[in-house]
Amino acid sequence: MATMRSTYHSGHGGETYGRGRQAPLRNTELCRFFQVGRCKRGGSCNFAHYQSELRPKPTLHRTKLCELFMSTGTCRFGASCNHAHGEQELRQAEAPAPDSQKRNAGVKTPAMVTVEPLFPDSPAPATGLVLADAVQDPMVQPLSWEAADAMSPDEIPVEGQLGRSDKLGKRCSNMAMKLPPSVDMRSNRVNVSLFLVDVNALNEPDGQIVVNAIFKLWWRDPRWREAMVYSMDRHCNATGCSDQDRIDLEQSIDSSLSSCFGQSYEAFVSSAKDLGQSLSEFLTVDEYIWTPIPVHLLLKTSANPRGITEFDPIVAMTVPATSDFEGLWVDNEKTFFDVTLSYDHFPFDTQLLELCIPFEYFTDPHFQTTLTGPFGSIFATDISRISTMWDGTSVISPVASKRFVESLERKGFDVNSIVVQKVQRSLATSSICIHISMTRRIGILLVRLFWPLSALLFIPFAGFFIPIDLVMPRVATGFLSFLSLQVFRTMAYALIPQHTSSLLWMDVTMFCLTVILFASVLENVLVQFLRSAVSSRSAHFLDKISRISFPSVAVLVLAVLFIMGWAQVDVAWLMTTMLCILCGWLVSCTCVMVTYLRSLHYRLIGVLIKQVSSRNFRYQKAAAMDQSELALIFQAFDTDGSGGVSAEKIIECMEARGLRFREIADEQHFKARLKQVCRSEALDLSEFCFRFTELFSYHHETPAPAELKAAPEEVEVAQEVGAAPEEVVWRAI
Structure with missing residues (x-):
């Protein structure tokens, strides 16, 4: 069946319905589109939507002139021809009006209108609802949910008030719930x-x-109510209900629906299935609703x-x-x-x-x-x-x-x-x-993480202030810090609710802590090595730079960790930054220490020069130096590598390094003292170490009280060589 045209010509005698179909043939065949839920013409459809709407086809015998007889004057069918052989044989074809036309007798049916959903914000039904008199009814205008909520129930347009006809049943035909x-x-x-x-x-x-x-x-x-309303319409059409009866029935429907669906979800599904059974002619209710x-x-x-x-x-x-x-x-x-x-x-x-x-x-x-x-x-x-x-x-x-x-x-x-x-x-x-x-709240983090972290990081630095000769206490502070690190590491990772394989801020922090604590233990080991293999002064110098560099880098690392963590910088960038800081720190300390060791013999000579040129040299003891330091000084004096040093070589080397006396008498006495000790012979290393105190001591009588006061720079020289402040002024034996 071809798709029907949407033209509609008013007039009773000359009505034409799609494909030239005459009014007497209306509802004489079932609508194939309606059977698959695709008919959009509703009450204007010329085909029946239900078996109850089917009418017998009217008798069309001799309702139209025979074209062959009218053109030639003869017809091969003769008297058995179904068409009239003259206007005197024409007859009027009539058919009973459909039920819907009987109910709406005397009402002019307007052009077919497909009504838009009452609530545009809500979804439209799967099949459009076609309602008569929709154009003339001001109630049938698209309403928002908000506008509908502001109306009273009597003002809200419902299907039963929109010129409802039994064509409403087209939407209630076996709806799958x-x-x-x-x-x-x-x-x-x-x-x-x-x-x-x-x-x-x-x-x-x-x-x-x-x-x-x-x-x-x-x-x-709306499907539940529509099915019940349509069931009521069919009942009223069969029994004849007054308007008041319809109103009472609709109120009964609303009351039934309220009581049916006002319960828990499980009970709702059970009641819906029971209701679907009573409306099985219109609804298809399965296990799932x-x-x-x-x-x-x-x-x-x-x-x-x-x-x-x-x-x-x-x-x-x-x-x-x-x-x-x-x-x-x-x-x-x-x-x-x-x-x-x-x-x-x-x-x-x-x-x-x-x-x-x-x-x-x-x-x-x-x-x-x-x-x-x-x-x-x-x-x-x-x-x-x-x-x-x-x-x-x-x-x-x-x-x-x-x-x-x-x-x-x-x-x-x-x-x-x-x-x-x-x-x-x-x-x-x-x-x-x-x-x-x-x-996460920062106050809790200060107690749980930041304070233990800071304390753990600074505890091993106390070992740098312990005297070098106390080996065990210095090493113990470092290893105890490592044990504390393991406890803190366990506690810190226990704070993380979920463990992951990705790099975390906590991983970077533990890495930095491990590097700094390992460096502190290594510093203690290096100090003991320098003290035994190089010189005590080099060990003291390493302690000195460690007391400054370790706390400084620890504060810097903690600050960068907390700032970048607070800013939630990508962890990969955080790790890169920490590597740069730690590597830069370690390389800098290494370079400073190597430079110091390479110039240690000159530094030791400088210590002697400061002592000898001091105003109070005649009252001071010789600078305390160990055997390794004396060996370095001897090598510096032995410029020609002969294995021996004379008084002239010592004086020449010290003057080249800046030896200057305040008084000529002191200079003459010092040179005479060197020549007297050396006895015009070159001293080898062992003799030099044995006679070092004699070489660089100035024996004199007890100075006057006014001469006992040392200059500030002399105090500094004495502290550098390891003498106590009270030894800056010394009474010779």
Whole structure:
């Protein structure tokens, strides 16, 4: 059958219906489009939609002139021809009017109009509802949900008030209730309200937050009421109902629907199946009955392992006149949400919790920040009347209570923001998500991490102030620090709720701690090696630079770690920065120490020159030096490598290095003393070491009290050579 044209010519005698089909042939055949749910003409369709509408075909014998007889004057069929052989044989073809025309007798039928959905924000039905007199009826204008809510139930247009005819039954023909009202993707609107009341638990290791929350869903599904209304229409058409009878029956329908759907979800499904059985002529009810309620919001059982709640919702058709359903979850039970947590910057982590409710691809969720429902809803819209724990709206978000924010703060987090978003997961699915941004509280971190970390880092530096000859106490401080590091490492990683294979801020911190503590132990070992193999002064010099460099680099490392961690800089960049700082520090210390050792013999000669040229040289002891240092000084004096040094070589070398006397008498006495000790012979290394005290001592009588005061620079020289301040002035034997 070809597609029917949409032309419509008014007039009773000359009505033409698609393909030139005359009015007498109306409803004499079944509509094949209606059988597959694709007929869009409704009451204007010229074909019958039900067996009850079928009419017998009228007798068309001799209702039209025979073209052959009129053109030639003869007809081969003769008297058996079905067409008239003259105007005197023409007869009028008549057929009884359809039931719908009988009911609307005397009413001029307007052109066919496909009515738009009453609520444009809500999804359109799968098959368009064709209603008569829609153009003339001002009630049938597209309404928003908000506009419909502001109207009283008597003002809201419903199918029974929109010039309803029994053609309404075309939508009620075997509707499959396992499918949504509209099978178009994301076309069935549902209003979603979600309020966070309290935090029952925050299980970071398992990535789960348990909350007490209030949910409310509001959607429309007119199919149940339409089926009952159409059943009533058929009953009234068969028995003849008055207008008052129809009103009473519709009120009875609304009352039945309210009582049927006002219960828990499990009971709702059971009642819906029972109702579907009574309307089996119009509805097809299987085990599954469609609602926009996600399976996640249903009770978690073995049959529904994806459930996140511990209770069933209350599902009710709150306003039967507009087919409004509502589902309500109160906050007296727990709701579980799986969240994804990141600990790359722990303990400076900012967590973003996503509390999402996924909806199937038939549903178009819209979030609302209130519990507002349809006009006439039996559910309370005041959250304080529903919740027993709600203590007021927080200043951060209207969807979270003060109790909820305070609970997160007690668990060690500062809540930054709470934002509700509609997330389009894919072309077919979407979710309503509450994004909670929160930062770990710094006060707790100071007690749990920062103070132990700082104490552990600075304890081994105390060994640098212990005298060099106390070997065991110095080494013990370093190794005890390593043992403390292992304890701290265990404690620090235990603070991280989830372990991951990726590089963490804590990994970089432990690496820096290990390097610095290992360097402190190595410094103690090097000090003992330098003391025994090189000189005591080199060991003292290493201690001196360690007392400055170790605390400085420790403070720098801690500052950079905390600043970059707080700024949540990428951990790879943090590790690179720490490597640069530590390598630069170690290389610098190594270069300084190597430079010092290479010039140590000249430094030792400089110490002697300062002592000899001092004003109080005649009253001082010879500088205390060990055998290795004396050997270095001997090598510096033995410029020609002969293995012996004379008084002339010593004087020449010291004058080349800047020896200058304050008084000529001291210079003459010093040179005479050297020549006297050397006895005009070159001293070898052993003799030089044996006679060192004699070479660089100036024996004199006890000085006058006014001469005992040493100059500041002389005190510095004495301290450098290892003499105590009271030894700066010495009485010769």
